[in-house]
Amino acid sequence: MNDVRTIHAVSHTHWDREWYFSTLDTQLFALKAFSELIEALENNPRFVFHLDGQSSIFDDFIRLKPKMAERARRLVQQKRLLIGPWYTQPDLFNIATESMFRNLRIGIHHAREAGYCMSVLYLPDTFGSHAQLPQIARAFGLRHILLRRGYDPQLMGPTELCWEALNGDCATTVITPFGYSLAHPERGGRWRNFRPAHFDEETFPLITRMKALSASPDLLCPIGGDQVSCDADFDRLIAAVNALSEDRWEVSSYERYFATLASQTLPRWRGEFRTPRLSRVHKSIGSSRYDIKKANADAERCLTRLAEPMLALARRNGFSEGEEMLEQAWRWLLESHAHDSMGGCNSDETNRDVLHRCRQAQQIGEAIFSLHARQLLANLEIQTPYRFLVLNGTSSPAIDVRQQTLITPTAQFALIGENGEPIRVVVHRQRQVQLPRHVLLTPDGEVETEQQCWYYENIVDLLNVPVPPLGFALFYVAPSQRPMLFPLSCPEALAIENAHYHLSLRDNQLQLLEKNTGRRLTPLLQLRDISDDGDLYDFSPLPGDSGLLFSHFTLSEVQQHPWQQSLRLHAALRLPEGINDDRRARSDRLRVVNVTLTLTLEDDMLHGELTIENTVREHRMQLLFNTGQTIAAVCADVPFGTLTRTNQQIADSTDYAERPVDSEPFMHRLSPHADFHVFARGLKEYAYQGQQLRLTLFRGVGQLGKDDLLYRPGRASGQRQATPEGHLPGELSFHFALCLGTHSPAQLAVREQRFSAPGRLWQWQHDRTGLQRLDNFDVFIPERDIAHRQLLSHLPQGWVISGVDVLYGKTLVRLYNPSSEALTIPEDWRGYVCNALGEKIEKAVLRGNDHLTLDLSQLAHDRPV
Numbered sequence: 001m002n003d004v005r006t007i008h009a010v011s012h013t014h015w016d017r018e019w020y021f022s023t024l025d026t027q028l029f030a031l032k033a034f035s036e037l038i039e040a041l042e043n044n045p046r047f048v049f050h051l052d053g054q055s056s057i058f059d060d061f062i063r064l065k066p067k068m069a070e071r072a073r074r075l076v077q078q079k080r081l082l083i084g085p086w087y088t089q090p091d092l093f094n095i096a097t098e099s100m101f102r103n104l105r106i107g108i109h110h111a112r113e114a115g116y117c118m119s120v121l122y123l124p125d126t127f128g129s130h131a132q133l134p135q136i137a138r139a140f141g142l143r144h145i146l147l148r149r150g151y152d153p154q155l156m157g158p159t160e161l162c163w164e165a166l167n168g169d170c171a172t173t174v175i176t177p178f179g180y181s182l183a184h185p186e187r188g189g190r191w192r193n194f195r196p197a198h199f200d201e202e203t204f205p206l207i208t209r210m211k212a213l214s215a216s217p218d219l220l221c222p223i224g225g226d227q228v229s230c231d232a233d234f235d236r237l238i239a240a241v242n243a244l245s246e247d248r249w250e251v252s253s254y255e256r257y258f259a260t261l262a263s264q265t266l267p268r269w270r271g272e273f274r275t276p277r278l279s280r281v282h283k284s285i286g287s288s289r290y291d292i293k294k295a296n297a298d299a300e301r302c303l304t305r306l307a308e309p310m311l312a313l314a315r316r317n318g319f320s321e322g323e324e325m326l327e328q329a330w331r332w333l334l335e336s337h338a339h340d341s342m343g344g345c346n347s348d349e350t351n352r353d354v355l356h357r358c359r360q361a362q363q364i365g366e367a368i369f370s371l372h373a374r375q376l377l378a379n380l381e382i383q384t385p386y387r388f389l390v391l392n393g394t395s396s397p398a399i400d401v402r403q404q405t406l407i408t409p410t411a412q413f414a415l416i417g418e419n420g421e422p423i424r425v426v427v428h429r430q431r432q433v434q435l436p437r438h439v440l441l442t443p444d445g446e447v448e449t450e451q452q453c454w455y456y457e458n459i460v461d462l463l464n465v466p467v468p469p470l471g472f473a474l475f476y477v478a479p480s481q482r483p484m485l486f487p488l489s490c491p492e493a494l495a496i497e498n499a500h501y502h503l504s505l506r507d508n509q510l511q512l513l514e515k516n517t518g519r520r521l522t523p524l525l526q527l528r529d530i531s532d533d534g535d536l537y538d539f540s541p542l543p544g545d546s547g548l549l550f551s552h553f554t555l556s557e558v559q560q561h562p563w564q565q566s567l568r569l570h571a572a573l574r575l576p577e578g579i580n581d582d583r584r585a586r587s588d589r590l591r592v593v594n595v596t597l598t599l600t601l602e603d604d605m606l607h608g609e610l611t612i613e614n615t616v617r618e619h620r621m622q623l624l625f626n627t628g629q630t631i632a633a634v635c636a637d638v639p640f641g642t643l644t645r646t647n648q649q650i651a652d653s654t655d656y657a658e659r660p661v662d663s664e665p666f667m668h669r670l671s672p673h674a675d676f677h678v679f680a681r682g683l684k685e686y687a688y689q690g691q692q693l694r695l696t697l698f699r700g701v702g703q704l705g706k707d708d709l710l711y712r713p714g715r716a717s718g719q720r721q722a723t724p725e726g727h728l729p730g731e732l733s734f735h736f737a738l739c740l741g742t743h744s745p746a747q748l749a750v751r752e753q754r755f756s757a758p759g760r761l762w763q764w765q766h767d768r769t770g771l772q773r774l775d776n777f778d779v780f781i782p783e784r785d786i787a788h789r790q791l792l793s794h795l796p797q798g799w800v801i802s803g804v805d806v807l808y809g810k811t812l813v814r815l816y817n818p819s820s821e822a823l824t825i826p827e828d829w830r831g832y833v834c835n836a837l838g839e840k841i842e843k844a845v846l847r848g849n850d851h852l853t854l855d856l857s858q859l860a861h862d863r864p865v
């Protein structure tokens with residue numbers, strides 16, 4: 001029986017910015033490849049080429065080769081060289097929600113500036129997707145998504161579907177189930193690599209398999225490869241295959257192909273793309289290279305909770321500097337979000353680049369904060385020398401400031417708000433410091449003058465500081481006669497407690513008592529260490545290894561303070577130093593891995609800080625939470641909501657491209673029960689078994705790709721290259737928190753933000769103590785009336801702030817509804833509702849798990865929303 005279809009052949013290159021090679025390698029190659037591409041497009045008007053659905057590689061090229069920029073832009077305007085909508089093709093499980101929005105905002109902006117932005121959200125190689133991608137696409141007016149990995153025909157049906165996000169937004173989604181290289185990656189999209197026999201051996205059998213999965217009369221066939229140069233003879237290749245094929249082949253584009261689906265009713269899919277049925281999704285890549293996962297989480301937090309809210313507030317008060325540097329910070333960070341980069345499946349050299357860009361982004365974020373904090377504070381209460389502001393980039397009406405430096409004129413002091421209200425302060429350390437020397441320029445040269453003036457430098461926590469969400473508040477250092485309360489070390493104590501919890505060390509095991517329910521959890525925490533014979537893509541234990549469990553801790557110190565109590569513990573784990581060369585067993589040689597754990601009780605949160613001095617190789621460490629009852633499913637956060645996952649009972653996993661192990665992603669929060677919640681920073685992977693919630697801390701593996709893993713048989717992913725830095729030798733630190741009790745989705749989201757993004761203080765320093773890098777710069781600060789201390793006049797119950805996008809002159813505040821119940825949009829917000837590009841839209845109700853963007857750019861200065 002003849003099954004003749006129209007096959008849309010699309011010429012493209014998949015361009016990994018970096019991987020087992022560096023960005024500089026690909027840029028050098030792009031100079032040649034893209035110059036040839038421009039020539040080819042100019043010489044052949046029927047030729048259309050896709051530059052991988054991202055605009056960063058086009059930007060890099062025209063920056064490096066400006067003399068070709070006009071010719072390149074002309075081809076973009078003619079829709080023959082297609083770029084965007086992404087800036088880079090991100091990993092979707094290891095980055096924050098606002099990062100996905102910035103990626104599209106910047107990608108679309110640059111593509112439009114070049115002349116045209118492709119309207120298909122294209123992710124041919126990203127390792128699966130979370131369940132909310134259709135919502136993010138629709139926020140930018142994009143209705144078409146093209147994916148490859150994570151698709152399972154047994155779950156999802158045909159390769160053309162209507163993908164519905166948790167808020168009900170839909171996007172027409174098409175899967176290219178066998179990848180983006182016609183038949184054979186080595187042939188890419190190049191006519192010169194094909195012989196007619198290849199069509200029979202490779203191409204046509206593949207098309208037959210694609211037909212079996214597709215319900216559409218039109219099939220999509222991307223033809224290209226990884227970092228391939230273009231094929232100027234692409235239409236000859238298609239003519240040749242057309243002459244031999246029973247199907248109708250035509251040179252097409254992704255946009256043209258999606259137009260053929262416009263009239264079709266497609267089956268619905270609601271959920272994530274994460275099944276390794278036809279292609280590998282690398283389910284455990286979230287725990288590869290913890291160093292970059294953490295650096296990225298730190299940088300994301302710095303930009304979204306510090307720099308952007310501060311820049312928006314400064315702009316509202318008439319200061320406007322820093323936007324261009326902010327865009328630069330995002331571009332560096334987004335370059336680090338490319339799937340191979342943030343996945344961690346990269347070479348050691350590339351990983352260092354990823355890390356460096358994350359740190360640069362963070363540096364810019366901190367500089368933007370300190371420049372604007374100074375300008376605002378310079379115009380507020382100028383006669384009071386010891387004053388400071390605290391910025392709140394979260395949704396919480398009160399925040400904490402942690403481990404920050406505060407300068408005081410005296411050893412004893414109190415902190416008060418503008419109405420004289422006292423602020424809770426915990427002084428961890430205090431030292432007396434002499435003021436810096438002045439340097440005078442005299443006819444005899446420089447003369448240093450020593451100042452016999454002293455001040456006190458305090459490392460403080462400020463607790464429960466009232467600061468409006470997306471706002472700042474002013475505070476003062478006041479003289480005090482009362483002695484300061486430092487945390488007291490109590491040598492005889494074995495426990496800490498407050499109104500909610502009692503945490504003790506009994507028989508060297510941690511025991512937590514929840515006071516209002518009487519629930520006891522023993523041992524509360526354990527560490528699990530298991531061999532990892534995998535690579536930077538996938539965890540893979542040695543056959544039969546069930547891991548080593550550690551729950552024995554030794555007390556180092558108990559510290560008590562009226563508002564904060566801490567238990568400091570340590571353990572010396574004796575772990576095998578690696579895996580033997582025969583890959584059958586772990587080494588008999590043991591090394592000591594020192595662990596310190598500090599647990600601090602504050603209100604209904606138990607904060608944890610874990611430090612591990614990693615001295616061994618080829619292993620994975622998990623932190624185990626005893627939840628006290630059998631876990632049936634875990635609720636994990638995704639953008640604007642949560643997803644509940646259960647362990648899969650897969651008896652036979654031979655029918656998968658990789659074993660569908662129960663390692664799952666989360667962003668910031670996990671709830672294994674309705675009254676048990678764990679928060680973490682920079683950790684991305686969990687599993688559960690019995691009563692245990694298992695948080696993966698890190699994996700240490702020294703190989704980029706490896707053949708024949710236990711959980712991933714067959715060829716190596718990537719290159720078989722040694723990556724000794726992937727073992728993560730040295731000190732690693734982890735932050736987590738535990739909260740027991742039943743709370744609404746919004747309350748949990750607010751708690752998470754308060755935990756993840758403490759407030760930041762900036763203090764006026766008339767003595768030039770130089771607390772932050774830029775504080776001593778001589779800056780002209782114009783006089784302004786600082787009329788606005790918050791971006792929103794109110795944040796109704798149930799609403800959570802996602803972020804503030806301040807790029808390209810706009811101030812876009814994004815909020816969301818984490819619950820499944822709809823919320824009414826306040827009347828006074830309705831005139832500002834827009835899409836993620838700042839284009840006005842109408843919306844009166846916010847559905848469950850939906851988001852809302854408000855354009856506050858044009859707001860009159862005297863009228864807060």
Ligand SMILES: [Zn+2]
Nearest residue numbers: 014016125339
């Ligand atoms: Zn790729």
